[in-house]
Amino acid sequence: MHAMKPRKQLNDPVTLLKSVRQSSGPLYELFLRGHDKRIHRWHHYFDAYERHLSRYRGTPVRMLEIGVQHGGSIGMWAEYLGDRATLVGVDIDPEVARFDRSRPNVNIRVGDQRDTDFLRSLEDEFGPFDVIIDDGGHTALQQIETFNFLYPGMAEDGVYVCEDTHTSYWDSYKDGDKNVTFLNYVKKMIDVLHAPYHREALFLNRYKEPPADRDGNLQTYRFAAETHAILIYDSMVFFERRRRAEPYAERR
Amino acid sequence: MDGGSLLMWSEYLGPDAEIIGVDIDPRTKAFDGLRPNIRVLTADQSDGDTLRGLSRDFGPIDILIDDGGHTARQQINTFNSMYASVKEDGVYICEDTHTSYWPDYQDAGDHTIIKHAKALIDEMHSIYKPSVAPGSRYSKPLSERNGDLRVSRFAASTFSIQFYDSMIVFEKRPRSEPLSEFR
Numbered sequence: 411m412h413a414m415k416p417r418k419q420l421n422d423p424v425t426l427l428k429s430v431r432q433s434s435g436p437l438y439e440l441f442l443r444g445h446d447k448r449i450h451r452w453h454h455y456f457d458a459y460e461r462h463l464s465r466y467r468g469t470p471v472r473m474l475e476i477g478v479q480h481g482g483s484i485g486m487w488a489e490y491l492g493d494r495a496t497l498v499g500v501d502i503d504p505e506v507a508r509f510d511r512s513r514p515n516v517n518i519r520v521g522d523q524r525d526t527d528f529l530r531s532l533e534d535e536f537g538p539f540d541v542i543i544d545d546g547g548h549t550a551l552q553q554i555e556t557f558n559f560l561y562p563g564m565a566e567d568g569v570y571v572c573e574d575t576h577t578s579y580w581d582s583y584k585d586g587d588k589n590v591t592f593l594n595y596v597k598k599m600i601d602v603l604h605a606p607y608h609r610e611a612l613f614l615n616r617y618k619e620p621p622a623d624r625d626g627n628l629q630t631y632r633f634a635a636e637t638h639a640i641l642i643y644d645s646m647v648f649f650e651r652r653r654r655a656e657p658y659a660e661r662r
Numbered sequence: 663m664d665g666g667s668l669l670m671w672s673e674y675l676g677p678d679a680e681i682i683g684v685d686i687d688p689r690t691k692a693f694d695g696l697r698p699n700i701r702v703l704t705a706d707q708s709d710g711d712t713l714r715g716l717s718r719d720f721g722p723i724d725i726l727i728d729d730g731g732h733t734a735r736q737q738i739n740t741f742n743s744m745y746a747s748v749k750e751d752g753v754y755i756c757e758d759t760h761t762s763y764w765p766d767y768q769d770a771g772d773h774t775i776i777k778h779a780k781a782l783i784d785e786m787h788s789i790y791k792p793s794v795a796p797g798s799r800y801s802k803p804l805s806e807r808n809g810d811l812r813v814s815r816f817a818a819s820t821f822s823i824q825f826y827d828s829m830i831v832f833e834k835r836p837r838s839e840p841l842s843e844f845r
């Protein structure tokens with residue numbers, strides 16, 4: 411009888427790698443290449459971006475990025491997405507206005523992401539957005555309020571990204587109650603995503619019937635009716651939008 | 663489990679795939695060998711020894727789908743027992759997670775697979791807890807960092823946790839210490 415190998419347990423301590431290349435693909439190559447205007451990013455973000463945004467390359471995509479900083483990121487997106495894209499960069503720092511029209515399709519506006527009149531003016535001028543990236547001030551209330559205000563006005567197949575969500579674990583970014591963090595907010599939205607199931611009777615009496623045979627319509631929260639997926643990566647949350655149908659379970 | 667699902671996966675994934683179906687109902691044994699790449703075992707996912715046996719006999723697994731009994735205890739225990747047996751770039755999928763909201767399936771107190779997955783969101787980000795490492799570590803070049811960081815196997819092996827309508831997908835990938843940089 412051979413000795414039993416110890417089983418791997420999920421809470422065993424395991425050493426993290428020290429990988430220099432942490433993503434792959436065209437967007438990551440653009441980042442690595444270096445730029446006349448600087449970009450600050452985490453290396454592991456690019457695989458997730460490539461996965462969710464590559465379908466917009468070469469299309470007339472409308473992207474809003476909150477957080478312009480040194481101007482490099484918006485230029486990277488312009489190069490990645492192509493000349494048909496419309497890019498809108500927003501920052502609270504008036505210095506960034508100098509990047510406005512640094513390329514024909516790059517627009518910069520100065521304002522506070524918590525100022526809903528400002529956000530509304532962006533929607534009026536450039537919306538509806540296909541892609542929104544919140545890389546702004548990263549406090550809990552900034553992340554939550556910006557999402558709440560901008561998400562419903564997006565294109566119905568759009569993608570919303572909140573970056574640097576690890577700030578949910580750092581006290582200096584908690585500007586509301588200590589339990590108010592973006593990731594805690596996302597956990598509530600996971601429940602909202604499943605609102606069509608909160609009453610088991612609907613499953614038993616409705617979701618097994620062919621949709622054509624169902625009486626009347628079902629109403630649910632706008633978030634539930636317009637969200638396909640909530641994807642949690644290391645320090646990034648992606649929301650994939652898609653109009654949802656009533657669920658349908660069928661035996662084939 | 664019905665035979666149709668096994669045939670669907672067999673046809674979709676192709677003849678090189680090895681498909682193992684597990685069900686508590688011995689009648690499903692009839693589907694064993696339905697195609698050359700389909701095997702069916704009779705076993706109870708509620709039994710810890712069974713899960714350990716499956717890990718030992720069939721791990722590492724590329725894709726694990728839990729479409730079993732859908733109770734909270736089954737979903738959570740199966741995940742906890744089997745996730746480490748999924749390949750380092752594999753995928754674990756828990757189906758019908760809407761049962762988290764149905765009292766009939768809540769056999770683990772008020773714990774559910776959705777609540778479990780929410781706690782794992784925090785676990786995935788444990789590397790950012792100030793007690794694990796100061797945030798400043800991650801803006802230093804990797805070659806200049808002292809020592810190694812050890813985190814839970816779950817945190818070190820998970821790339822994403824994806825919530826779809828009634829499905830949770832855990833995507834595995836060996837994780838590196840993060841690096842933020844100006845370019």
